[in-house]
Amino acid sequence: MSTIEVKGLVKRYKELIALDDFSLSVEAGEVFGLLGPNGSGKTTAINCILQLLTYDRGEIRLFGETMSPTRYDLKRRIGIVPQNVAVFPQLSVEENIGYFCSLYVDSAVERRGLVDQAIDFVGLEEFRRFRPRKLSGGLLRRLNIACGIAHRPELIFFDEPTVAVDPQSRNAILEGIQRLSASGSTIVYTSHYMEEVQQLCSRIMIMDHGRAHATGTTAELTSLVGLDDRVEIELPADPEFADKGLEIARVLPHITQASLNGNTLRVSCARASRALAEVLAALDDAQITYGKVYSEPPTLNDVFLEITGKELRD
Amino acid sequence: MRTAFVYTVKILVRDRAVLLWAVAFPLILSSMFYAVFSNLDQIYTLGRMPVLVVQDDNYAGAPQFATLIDQLGVDRSSDPLLEPTFVPTEAQARDTMADQDFLGFIQVTSTGKPTYVMDPGRVDGSADVMDPTRQSVILTLLDRYSQDAAYVADLAKTDPSKLADPALLAALSGHTDFTQPISATTNPVSDTVRYFYAALAFSCIMMMSFGLSAVSSWKADASPVGARRSLGGQSWTRSLAPTLAAAWLLSFICVLIGFCYIRFAFGISFGGKEWACVAVLALSTLVSTLVGALIGAINAPTGVKSGLTVLITCVLSAFAGLYGPPSQKLGDWVAVHLPGLSVINPVRQVYEAFYNLYYYDSYSRFTEKVIILAITAVVGFVVCVAVMRRTRYRSL
Known part of the structure; x- marks a missing residue:
């Protein structure tokens, strides 16, 4: 009941x-x-x-x-x-x-x-x-x-x-x-x-x-809303390496979205643990060094904004 | 319910502004009335009448008249009729009358007959409504003296032996009282008490602000506290009864203080039936609390409801004679010609309850008013609970 x-x-x-x-x-x-x-x-x-x-x-x-x-x-x-x-x-x-x-x-x-x-x-x-x-x-x-x-x-x-x-x-x-x-x-x-x-x-x-x-x-x-995990990888400050890192990430099979924010590579993926290993391995193969790596699942805040939209309310 | 009652009393008592105003209001109003109307009854008394008496040779030649003046002005010390001031000449009497506050002057003519000259300013155009009566009393007095003196003089000429008749002498001295004041009621007729009764009735009904604020604090749309209270697990009858009882108690105490002030500080009579008056106060404040509660139950902004209580009380008080003679006449006219309107006017009913206690020996009219007030209170409570029970909100 x-x-x-x-x-x-x-x-x-x-x-x-x-x-x-x-x-x-x-x-x-x-x-x-x-x-x-x-x-x-x-x-x-x-x-x-x-x-x-x-x-x-x-x-x-x-x-x-x-x-x-x-x-x-x-x-x-x-x-x-x-x-x-x-x-x-x-x-x-x-x-x-x-x-x-x-x-x-x-x-x-x-x-x-x-x-x-x-x-x-x-x-x-x-x-x-x-x-x-x-x-x-x-x-x-x-x-x-x-x-x-x-x-x-x-x-x-x-x-x-x-x-x-x-x-x-x-x-x-x-x-x-x-x-x-x-x-x-x-x-x-x-x-x-x-x-x-x-x-x-x-x-x-x-x-x-x-x-x-x-x-x-x-x-x-x-x-329900299909949000992916997020991974952020700090790349070298040289734009050439950063762009190359972005190109590598985009072609990996489990990555659904990749972008650059300065020299930070942002990728979205269905399962961060598996995708992260793939991305880091690919960067190693390309001899691109990286710094800090962050990985986080989608938060309730992300879900909320996804459902209710991002426009301002009263 | 006892807990809710105690807490509501605490809430109302600790709201200092409301409480102070409720206590002070009857005191301020009655003080104002006392300042304005306390001399009202004295206006209609003759008092000791100030007159000038020309004490010349003619006056000295009329010793009987001089004795009369002495008796009326000096000897009757318990209740002297005249306040004579002696002047030696007519000219001085006229000057003094012009300069000072005298009704006129009395002068004895060369034939021994007293005459009276009125101050023109204290006849028709006088500010004192009793001056014409006073002038009339003095003229009647002097006429009577002249008639008696002439009769005695005539008797002395025609049949002097009759002057020794004790019955005749008694008859001549027996018409000291031309009229006998009697009262149709136990207590003397007083214009003053009407104002104080109306003021007290007004104060009683003005206490509906307690009922208003008590019920408003249960309204979900009035405050978060109201919303929270509305969600309580008690019926509206159980919820409102202790709240209204607390509001009534404080209203009653406030007007009781006002009543004691009027009765004992100003000495306004309630016909010696003070305990019955206390019962009226208790019932009338119950009515005002419940009428206030009923207004409080209406879905309207609190400011509007507060204004409504003041407006209602002021309008209803007009029919209780609060605003002077025109208001008294209007109230009396409505009571006679449209009694139904008077019955539903609690201010009028409270006023009439006091009025009946003062003037009537029997309690029957008073009881009638009490019953009407009790019915009004019951109706107020039932309607208030019904309104609150049905109240749900379109929005908060």
Whole structure:
């Protein structure tokens, strides 16, 4: 049974189609990454799933049951960490977490324990009596997370939780999400930081213009778009050797693309390990010396740009 | 729910600007009213009337009249009618009257008859609405004295033995009171209290800003906090009840402070039924909280909704007589001719509840107002929850 099952979701803002026949399936225990440029429909999709926004068509099932605005029993099993920090400036860290936890948990005794655990989880123990205005950006983000997870939800939506935080806080947040996942929570994670998504998520959906363009693991997405590995070889500064090296590389069988950037030879190939050996052997045969050699597989960023295009968005 | 209530109280109390304004508003408004209207009831009292008395030879030749002036001006120290100032001549009386603040001067003629010359400035064109009445009282007094003196003089000539009749003497001295002030109500009629009741009613309904801000903070399109709260796992009834209860409590405390200020600092009477007034305050702030909540539930920008609450309160207050006699007449006219409009006007209902407590011995009219306010509160809550429950957003 899928934790989230969305089928054919359509959401229009007058003429603009925000979600265009959007479908999604997230399995229990998964960390699911939702990637897309600004305005691609990620947050709209989440808000529709949570019944905060109306939608024109489609079916949404959570935990195997049809979701509706009054399914408070289902809502109690969900946590949300919104994009913007959503806490009360008038309440302390402890009070904020306690308040939001009270929206889900009735028992005061149980809640007290959950609040302590949430504070401990995000490492805000020494700030528990602080008001939000006295917290740094990173601490605020951690408070934002604590407010969303204190009631121990089975399904948690993280909507760009690491925006504008320092590397230490970011690292702490990512570790926390991994711990939540390890404890069995299903997580939907949206971000613009590709390396985060690649690090955290077991499956990723790339969406744009309200549509799901591709879904799968990083490897599946890479193979889906047919991106090759990249190899970069530093050649002698003499242009004659560089040009000769380019000519050699172009005729090798596993090389799909070759180019020069100054005296650096760039080649694309299906499998870097095999192609690299061939290129280096050919250069040796031609008595062309070389310096540093780099080899890297295609990144999620490459996949993302390949799917969504390189033109600037808002 | 208790937790949500406590936290909402904390949120509202720690919002210093809102709280200070809510506390200060009834105090400022009632202070302004006190400064403007506190002398309103005194305007319609005669007071001690300042007159000049020409103390010349004719005056000395009318000892009975001199005794009367003494009795009216000096001897009746508990409530003297006249404030006589003696001058030796008529010319000096005219000069003094022209220069100073006197109603006129009394002079005894050579025949022993008192005459009265009014200050022209204190007759028709006087700024004091009671001056014509005062002039009339003095003239009546002197006429009565002249009639009695003439009667006694005539009696002395025709039948002197009757002057020894105690019944006649009693009759002559018995018409000291021409009219008897009586009150149809337990408490004296007062124009001043109307203004303070209207001000208090206005303050009560103005507290709808608490309900407005409490519910606005639940709106997903108003703030990220609102969006997060909207996703909570509780029904709207359970979510809103403690929030609105907290908003009501603070509203009630704020107007209660205002009420105590009006009652004890300014001494404005509420007919000795202060506890009933506290009940009205509690109910009226509940109404205002829920009406504010209802406005807060509407899908509109917060600024628009805030403006709407101020506009509604100000317009409704016009029918409670807040803006002076024309407003009072309008409110009274609507209450008589269009009672349905008065019923749906909470400011008017609160005002009338105070008014009925002050003027009526029976609680029946007061109870009627309380029931209307209670129904308004219930309707406000039910509609607010229904609106919030159905609220979903086209966009955020």
